[in-house]
Amino acid sequence: MSHPSIIDKKNIIYNYNWSKKMKHFRKELWFDIKKRRELINITHHVQQCVDESGIKEGLLLCNAMHITASVFINDDESGLHQDFEVWLEGLAPEKPYSRYKHNGFEDNADAHLKRTIMGREVVVAVSNSKLDFGPWEQIFYGEFDGKRKKRVLVKIIGE
Numbered sequence: 001m002s003h004p005s006i007i008d009k010k011n012i013i014y015n016y017n018w019s020k021k022m023k024h025f026r027k028e029l030w031f032d033i034k035k036r037r038e039l040i041n042i043t044h045h046v047q048q049c050v051d052e053s054g055i056k057e058g059l060l061l062c063n064a065m066h067i068t069a070s071v072f073i074n075d076d077e078s079g080l081h082q083d084f085e086v087w088l089e090g091l092a093p094e095k096p097y098s099r100y101k102h103n104g105f106e107d108n109a110d111a112h113l114k115r116t117i118m119g120r121e122v123v124v125a126v127s128n129s130k131l132d133f134g135p136w137e138q139i140f141y142g143e144f145d146g147k148r149k150k151r152v153l154v155k156i157i158g159e
Contacts, residue, residue: 033146058158
């Protein structure tokens, strides 16, 4: 039995095998955050998830599962990490705690704002069983209200 094909306006042929099920993979990565704010390169852990999944071609979603944390892509360069710290602290300083209406029972309003600035998740193409990055790109977990265990979700779909 042949499978349907679709030809688009640029004459690219897309073959679809509707009977073939797409694979999916889900894993939570846990990190013991020692400081209030910390940036952790998680690229190796995420690539291990791709390896475990057996998915060769697809998309990977990686997101923080805490409202005061971020997952983002950037360069793994210590000066840049220090720049992030200074820049974020300038935009949303931790203290004085009284400057934020959120800080009634908590002291982490700045962490919520920092997460909003840095983003919640990344989506990365998986090609030939590898994270398909540009030069220097790495995945980071950014924690802005740590000192405890935190987790990241990795979800991969593809073939």
